[in-house]
Structure formats: C-alpha cells, structure tokens
Amino acid sequence: MRAPSTSANLGAGFDVVAVAHDAYVAEAYVKVGSGCGVEVRFRGFDPGGDNTVVRAFRRFFELTGVCRGVEVEVVNHIPVARGLGSSGASAVAALAGFIREAGVRVDPRLVVEAAGFGEAAAAGSPHFDNVAGAALGGAVVLTSLSPVDFVKFTPRLxxxxxxxxxxxxxxxxxxxxxxxxxxxxxxxxxxxxxxxxxxxxxxxxxxxxxxxxxxxxxxxxxxxxxxxxxxxxxxxxxxxxxxxxxxxxxxxxxxxxxxxxxxxxxxxxxxxxxxxxxxxxxxxxxxxxxxxxxxxx
CATH class of the missing domain: 3.30.70.890 (GHMP kinase, C-terminal domain)
Known part of the structure; x- marks a missing residue:
C-alpha cells in the first residue's frame, strides 16, 4: 500500500489544510494473522519502538473494535523531518494496507483520527492535516477537530x-x-x-x-x-x-x-x-x- 507525501498549511491554512502530491511516497507491506497486536519494521530508518505506526494501530483498534495480529514493514521514500508528512504517510499506508488485507470496512474519519493520534509520537501532540491528505488524496480541509471531520477537493494543480x-x-x-x-x-x-x-x-x-x-x-x-x-x-x-x-x-x-x-x-x-x-x-x-x-x- 502506498501513501503520498503531503504539504500541510499551504500558507494560511495552519493545521486545517493539506494537499497530497506525488513528489514522494511511503509504502507499507502488511500481513494479517491471528491474535491481536502489531509488529512494525522500518526499512532504512528506525524511529524506535514507540512510533507513529504503532500508536496509530493502537488507536485504530480502540476506535473500531477490530483487532488482529498485524505485521508491517514500512519503506518510506519521503524525506524524514522535512515537512512532507513522512510520519503520517507511514501510518496511513500501514492502516490502509491492513484494511485491505483484513477485508474490513471502516469510516475514513476513523482512519484519519487514528493516524493523527499516532502523529503524537513524532510531533508531541496529535494533528490531522497531513494524515487526512495522505489518506484521502487531493486537497483536504478539516472542518472539525473534535470530532474529526473534513472535506476533500480534487483540484488540478x-x-x-x-x-x-x-x-x-x-x-x-x-x-x-x-x-x-x-x-x-x-x-x-x-x-x-x-x-x-x-x-x-x-x-x-x-x-x-x-x-x-x-x-x-x-x-x-x-x-x-x-x-x-x-x-x-x-x-x-x-x-x-x-x-x-x-x-x-x-x-x-x-x-x-x-x-x-x-x-x-x-x-x-x-x-x-x-x-x-x-x-x-x-x-x-x-x-x-x-x-x-x-x-x-
């Protein structure tokens, strides 16, 4: 599963606007098995055990009541710590891969909320703009932060x-x-x-x-x-x-x-x-x- 790089804020839209673009991409390879829990490996970069992907899965399991044994390998081609949503894209790609492999149907808002919660591992607090862009694509405007809600546009830019x-x-x-x-x-x-x-x-x-x-x-x-x-x-x-x-x-x-x-x-x-x-x-x-x-x- 692939998630695109994102640029949040885009000027005046601080914390509520993001655009997804094809400059870079994060990839996640997901296996779903028995049990309940997540094991994550990062190829070429190690953010430590308490990372955005692990936190995102924990929150996702809480929100949806769906819990399986999950193995994730992340290959992130998005430059790290450069303002391009690398951590959020990793979490989104992993969650999307799980949803596809497990065959579950999930409200996209729960995916964005879980991945945004995971961002606290990298940013110190949850935020949802980058992950909304990576999950939905296009240009995303957050219309509510609690509960999380958004509008997606598909501009040609x-x-x-x-x-x-x-x-x-x-x-x-x-x-x-x-x-x-x-x-x-x-x-x-x-x-x-x-x-x-x-x-x-x-x-x-x-x-x-x-x-x-x-x-x-x-x-x-x-x-x-x-x-x-x-x-x-x-x-x-x-x-x-x-x-x-x-x-x-x-x-x-x-x-x-x-x-x-x-x-x-x-x-x-x-x-x-x-x-x-x-x-x-x-x-x-x-x-x-x-x-x-x-x-x-």
Missing amino acids: TFVVGVPDVPPMPNKTKMMREVLPREVEFRTYVRQISRVASLVAGFALSDPRLVARGMEDEVVEAARAPLVPGYHRARRYALEAGALGFALSGAGPSVIALVLDRDADAVKSAVARAYAEEGLRAEVKVAAVAEGALSQT
Missing part, C-alpha cells in the same frame, strides 16, 4: 517542491510551534480568514490564482521563515520565475510553490539556483496532486 539538505532540527515540530505568536491583532485575524476562504474556494473551483492568494501568511510563516535555511531567496527566485504562490511545506524546511504548467520548469530551476547560491544541496521536483492511500482499498 501543479507544484514545485524544494527539499534542502540541512541537518535535522531536534524536536523540530515542537520548536516550530513554540515560536508562533500567542496573540494576533483582529485586523490580521480577518485577513487570515479571507486567505483561508480563498484556499477553499480555489480548491473547489480548481483555480490556482485563488489558491495562491491563500498561500500568503503573515502569522505562522512570518514566525517560522527566519529559522528555515534558504527560504527567503527560494521564495524570491520562485516568484520572479513565475510562481503564483509560495509557502513552507508544513513546518519546513521544505517549500512548495504553486505554478502554472508552462512555468514549472523555470520555477524548478530558479528554486534549485536559490539553494545553490545559499550553499545548500537540495532536491527540487515538479509535482501534481495525488490520490490517497484509501483510494486503493
């Missing part, structure tokens, strides 16, 4: 994803949340609402220019950008090359630019050049909106 090769930041997600402002002026709040509305409208209408308006963010991204190597130069070069919008992918350090197809290669080259001038190695890809893992069950 093209992105350039830049992944700088920088040392992993210890406790990155926790630290990136700690730098966020505790108070926001009312006028700023209103502007942010208008941007989130633009994101949703752009997804619904498959209108990249509306989505681009929503990728402006003067609250979360303004606080995080100074901590992200190469961000400002990559943003400037991408917009100069024709990108419609530009944002951190999740908590970074990866970035995502929204482009028209005709400008994709130029923006890709511009972002690569920006990182090179910063003295950073980087992988830069053109990506399209992807299907989610649950579409394969």
